[in-house]
Amino acid sequence: MTQRKPIESWLTDMDGVLMHEGVPVPGADAFIRRLRESERPFLVLTNNSIYTPRDLSARLSRIGLDVPTENIWTSALATANFLENQHPGGTAYVIGEAGLTTALHDAGYILTDVDPDFVILGETRTYSFEALTKAIRLINKGARFIATNPDSTGPSAEGDLPATGSVAALITKATGKDPYFVGKPNPLMMRTGLNTIGAHSESSAMIGDRMDTDVLAGLEAGMETFLVLTGLTQPADVERYPFRPTRIVDSIADLVELV
Numbered sequence: 001m002t003q004r005k006p007i008e009s010w011l012t013d014m015d016g017v018l019m020h021e022g023v024p025v026p027g028a029d030a031f032i033r034r035l036r037e038s039e040r041p042f043l044v045l046t047n048n049s050i051y052t053p054r055d056l057s058a059r060l061s062r063i064g065l066d067v068p069t070e071n072i073w074t075s076a077l078a079t080a081n082f083l084e085n086q087h088p089g090g091t092a093y094v095i096g097e098a099g100l101t102t103a104l105h106d107a108g109y110i111l112t113d114v115d116p117d118f119v120i121l122g123e124t125r126t127y128s129f130e131a132l133t134k135a136i137r138l139i140n141k142g143a144r145f146i147a148t149n150p151d152s153t154g155p156s157a158e159g160d161l162p163a164t165g166s167v168a169a170l171i172t173k174a175t176g177k178d179p180y181f182v183g184k185p186n187p188l189m190m191r192t193g194l195n196t197i198g199a200h201s202e203s204s205a206m207i208g209d210r211m212d213t214d215v216l217a218g219l220e221a222g223m224e225t226f227l228v229l230t231g232l233t234q235p236a237d238v239e240r241y242p243f244r245p246t247r248i249v250d251s252i253a254d255l256v257e258l259v
Contacts (some may be wrong), residue, residue: 004224007258009041009199011073011190011223014056016209016231017252018044024063025230027253032065034259041197042071045190047149047183047213049076049122049164050097073193075148075183076100076122080107081192082182083146087117092146093138095131095167096122100148113138121171121179122148123164132167136174145171149183151213184213190221207252209233215245228252 012018018028035042044067046056053072060067076096080103083090089108093116094101100122101111119135139145145168152165168179183189194204201222208214209231218225227233227245230252238244249255 005203007203007205007224009194009197009204010035010207010259011043011045011193011204011218012207012252013209013214013231014044014046014060015048017207017228018060018065019063020230022063024065025228025251025253027251027256029064030256031252031259032067034256036066038259040259041199043073043193043197044071045073045184045193047075047151048154049074049079049100049148049183050124051099052102053077055099071197073189073196074099074103075189076103078189078192079120079122079146079148079182080104080109082188083107083109083118083120090117092116092118092120093135093143094120094122095124095127095135096120096148097124099123115141116143118146119143119171120146120148121164121168123154125161127162127167132171136171139171139175139177145175145177145179147179147181150181150185151183185216185220187217187221190217190223194221205246207255211238211241211243211245216243219243219245226255228254 053069056072057069076099084107091110091112093113119138147168150165151163153160154163205224206218207226209228215225225245227248228251
């Protein structure tokens with residue numbers, strides 16, 4: 001087995017790793033504090049495109065996790081970065097919230113429902129029939145279809161909510177067009193995130209609570225991967241996948257000493 005380089009940079013998922021249902025996971029504060037004291041490059045990642053990094057930084061701060069905005073990387077930011085490089089100065093019809101629209105504005109995109117270059121689907125708590133109908137018609141007229149992430153459901157206090165992947169499937173069924181998903185497990189999200197902090201995959205690690213997104217994305221990006229058991233995945237679930245994380249730990253508290 002090839003000897004890996006020491007871990008110099010860290011990427012970590014947010015929900016299920018640092019927090020669970022709005023409550024910090026024990027050890028998360030110590031992990032973030034150790035990262036900041038060591039001055040190692042790091043990013044907190046989320047496939048959720050609703051919130052801006054400033055929103056998320058404030059939410060984390062309220063539960064005692066001090067994460068600066070520049071250390072937060074969302075699927076909305078990754079999507080805006082992708083479009084800025086692929087088709088600079090384009091136009092888009094967007095279904096989503098401030099996290100996505102702000103990122104696209106910052107990337108120089110014009111948001112419009114008149115002959116846009118792209119239809120971009122993100123997370124929102126208010127998917128409307130009118131907006132989905134407009135998206136379908138625009139895609140049928142030639143707009144290219146992008147989605148921030150493939151997650152089929154998202155968590156809430158009352159139970160699962162339909163998320164971007166589920167709504168994308170509805171649009172695909174109506175148009176016959178599959179979207180390009182930018183967020184995890186697409187390794188593009190990891191690679192662009194690493195680029196923003198000047199890190200290299202060979203000396204970076206990804207921490208997540210899901211095999212099908214976090215671990216897969218880290219693996220495909222060439223990173224060391226750690227699966228924590230404080231979220232959706234349990235040890236028995238790992239055996240269902242044809243790949244494995246580098247290491248399985250109970251929680252992020254077990255990784256503090258590695259920083």
